[in-house]
Amino acid sequence: MQATLPTRTASEGEVSPAAAMIRRMTGLFFVHAFLLAGAVFILLPFVWMLVTSIKPPEEVFSAELSFWPDRFYGLENYGFALTAAPVLRFALNGVIVCTGILVVQLLIAIPCAYALAKLQFPGRHLLFILVLLALCIPIQVPALPIYVALAWLGLLNTYFSMMVPFFLSVFGIFLFRQFFRSFPDDIIHAARLDGMSEFEIVWRIVTPSAWPAIAAFSVFSIVAHWNDLYWPLIVISDINLAPPPLGMMYFADAETGSNYGALTAAATVLTAPLVVTFLFARRRFIEGITMTGVK
Amino acid sequence: MPFRRQFLWQKLTGAGFALPAFLLLLALHVVPLLVLAALSFTDYELGVVTFEWVGLDNYAQAFSDEVFRRSLVNTLYYVAIVLPGSVILALLVAVLVHQRKRTRSFYEIVYFLPVTSTLIAMATVWQFLLHPSLGVINAALRKLGFSEVPFLSDPDLALPTLAVIGIWQLVGFNMILFLAGLSSIPRDLYEASAIDGVGNGIDRFLTITWPLLGPTTLFVIVTTSITAFKLFDTVAVMTKGGPQGSTEVILYAIYLEGFYYFRTAYASVLTLVFLTFVVIFSVIQTFVLDRRTHY
């Protein structure tokens, strides 16, 4: 082959070390300028929430733009938020509802997913197709009939009514089934030969190995139900049963009017648990969202 | 025959494991859906003991209902803003964040923060931020010499303002999905392209990143559409459909009809329309997911 000289354009030949440096630096500058501008937009409500929650009313209501409070009023605002409305009660309700939902979801979904992944039984295909179809149905669709049924049964305004539509997570079944399918059959066979019952195999062999999927699903489930407003708004009218979003809405509407100091204090208290958990378990959170992929 | 017996036993175990999930699936998805469909042909209202079959009356009413039509248009308008806004921003941020080494986790945390925070609480904070006289945003505008902007009380501005909050909440979520897609692109390809003359960020994006991110992008587009279509929380807290119905959206209409005015039968028609849209998005999603295995 003819050995041609390398083709070099004029601009390539003239790159000096200094120009290369400047080129790199300007690039970095614009990248960070853009990202930081976005970060300010994202953080603005959080920062303002924290700052306002320690401001006295006269500063909140002054039309002047001031960042840091002249007078620390945090104790009063948080005190008011915790006493005037049962904010801690809201948080506790959130914990109860989220835990209840998650536990039942796991208890129901894991054996079902195992059966779908590893066992032969009549109706297996039908069940799986139903699961796939149900994946498309958001809670707002069956909400109406379920509400009517709960009303007939006199079960409105109970923890049970808040949790029951979510006891079955078709998404959990789907996720765990995918995970279990890659579990080696040989280990299950070995466990059967060792005399383990199918029940023990599910809970003592297969489930521990699915820990990443379970953690991801838990993150997904807790974030979804801690923050859910639609369903509690429908079935709960007793404020003592309200989970955080409903409680926040009630607090914003009724108690405080425009007492923004107390309002932001309440918002801080109700947002904090998930945000703090996120800061400590960032990897798990991000994995959870990535793995689950849908919201 | 022992073999036959063992086989039968496995079938029974499988069915036993799947049974709770199957029953819940019937009770929470299948039956409610059938009831919903049946209700849509009646004049049932919650609390009333009797009802009559009215055929397609509810459907006719829904499609001629000005409010419902407006809420549908508003919802699609909202999707039309949030979808490009959150997807393009998230893609940009993800591409830039992906190249950072030391600052990557900082940006990840910041942008992801709204996903974990309770939207209702943050919506209250946003409401305060956007307050015409007390809000920091208008204070800043005044300082810069602009006039106050009534973000939430101007019918032309209310829905776009909610859309900006929607983008604020979704950018981090979509960014995480894009980052997952980005890290599945082999580093080799970027190195090979650097040697082949793909020198600047725009070329790199156009030749490598964008084509290889295609499947992720389609997925993000569909999930974002569904999420945006389910707009409810910010409307319920911040505008309640106003001003002048400019933020009436489909889920809020369903909520009002079904759980506020208790016009159950009529609400079930609206729910079915809502479901139709979600199913269309989901079908696209399934189609997209099938094609995710690429090259």
Next chain:
Amino acid sequence: MAQLDLRGISKSFGDTAVLRDIDLSIGDGEFLTLVGPSGCGKSTLIRIIAGLEPQTAGSIEVDGVGIDHLRPHERRVAMVFQSYALYPHMTVFQNLALPLTMARLTMAERLPLVRLLSPRRRRVMAGIGQEVGAVAEQLQIDRLLDRRPAQLSGGQRQRVALGRAMVRHPAVFLMDEPLSNLDAKLRVHMRSELADLHARLRATFVYVTHDQVEAMTMSDRVAMMHGGRIIQLGTPAQLYDHPANLTVAQFIGSPTINLIKGRIGTDGAVEIPGGRIDLATGLPAGAEVTVGLRPEAVVPAPLAPAFQDPVRLPARLHRRENLGPEQILHFDLVGAEKAGLTCRVMGNESVVADEPVDLLFEAGACHVFNAAGERVALPATPASGRPPVRSVAPLIGGTGA
């Protein structure tokens, strides 16, 4: 086309030094191989030359001009990756054309839609098409131009990767283990193709591999790397016949060189288990040494090698590997715990029965390494260097084998 000079290249990740003060001059048109075990720094070095990673210290020059500040594509180098790094969403043609479109089209002419406005683009693309076609023809992949990488076999992908490097006519070809993803047979074939390619292009090749056979068969010179340093640089023959230290001696050559622990006796000879070797090492009495013997330098007595005054070691056959034209014989030395010798002899008939035999070798065939593992220079003896090439001796024995 280009002389490549590395001066004092060092690289460390935090406290871990990966490369320590590498000096290396690669001549115009030379085929130089960096060989070494994994983790020796050879891949890092080639990536630094490509500009994919910055060095911690030192500089790189092409034809006497520093290129450290240049981005990879400005360095006139092309690289073939171990994974080939073909763009999965592009056809073979597009893969091959990419380096040229990047160099010859302006930014605007590359943008989607906007590019349709440029009349010049079509002319440039036609030229590129011809060049790509020519390269594809040389590599016999011209029938594959419309396919995607996923539709190609390993060998075809390898050729596309080569072609993508060739279209730019780079001054230096960098190859990072390009054959290691191929099956054994194809690897042997591609070795000779690469050597042919180098002969045709007369470009400078820097080739990284962990496979000493590739290093020995293709290179003009080999740089053996270990622990972030070049521990020997020379022609393949120099590395084989005069390994600078134990590491090189053990790495180069298959089967591996025989190593026998010994010490210098009071009379200056090397004492090894079961015998002594008359060598003037110049080392003091009592010094620990290691004696290296290539497997083909040791011959069992029944094969009657034409050695003059050979060293004899009694041994017993432990295992025999028949490779067809030659065989590898593993012996245990009699009277030495766990010490063995491997012989490589031509022919495939069984040589020795179960009883002890003598293994013969000449003192001049020995490589002596001191306690630090460095080669000890020996005064040239008539028999030094490679052992005489033996004809396939008529094999005796065949005890029922």
